[in-house]
Amino acid sequence: MHQQAHELTEAAVQTLFVQHHLRFTRQRYAVYRALACEDIHPTADQLYQKLTDNKSGISLATVYNTLEALVKSGLAQKLADGGTSARYDASVDDHLHLRDRATGSLMDVPVNLGKRLLDNLPDNILKEIESELGFSINRVQIELVGEYAGN
Template identity: 35%
Template sequence: MVSKAVAGQIRDRMKAEGLRITPQRFAVYNSLLSRTDHPTVDQILDTINEEIPIASKASVYSALNILREVGLVREVLLEAGVTRYDANVSSHHHFVCQGCGAIADIPWDALSDRLDLSKIPASLHATSYEVTVKGFCGDCRQNP
């Protein structure tokens, strides 16, 4: 259950972007704001329908597309064929555990100073980038 203060903040953010607040949009955005695991559509759907079934897969996709279009959510492509979603729209990188699949954010400045974009071929013009670091989380490293 979301507190009244958090619910108000979510409504304010959505209104500021000119969005009509539907129960499905609210539930999808609230779910993403309360998670750091970069869930898939199915994971979001399962979470928001746990208490009261209010959404279909189509309504979750629709809500995500609208939230993405206004910049409140972004798609994260970390593995082939799987789209994940993140309410952290600030610039950051990702760490993916090769053991358990856990995903963690890496602060932007942890890597950005070390990348040399001048080595990209002149025919290519980079507008943005994101780094995915793969390895093993502390739990998987301790228990191989």
């Protein structure tokens, strides 16, 4: 679920940053906005390209720095691509990804379906894993690997 997808005004994002102990800068605002309005899961370089097209005046190093800050503060997550470069997502909730074996591409499962699957995970077994292994689960990341019917 894309949190605040409809709340990307400067003031709203500034508030969000303050809540997460992040300084608000022109560059960070641009990166966050670009990331949050994406429905794919962009790489750092894709974001940089997009921002450069927008003449947002930002360096690639800053894109990386900002993404790291967002991830560390909990405003984004870094998804391993399996391929060459990392992908980012401005969502932090549990959600499902679909990975196409053929292309390696990654996309979200529609929220309603994904949520139903996650809500129906056997909670008692998760609890058992936690107690048995002395592990505290923060997030359940599920990836459905397969291929589109067309292929």
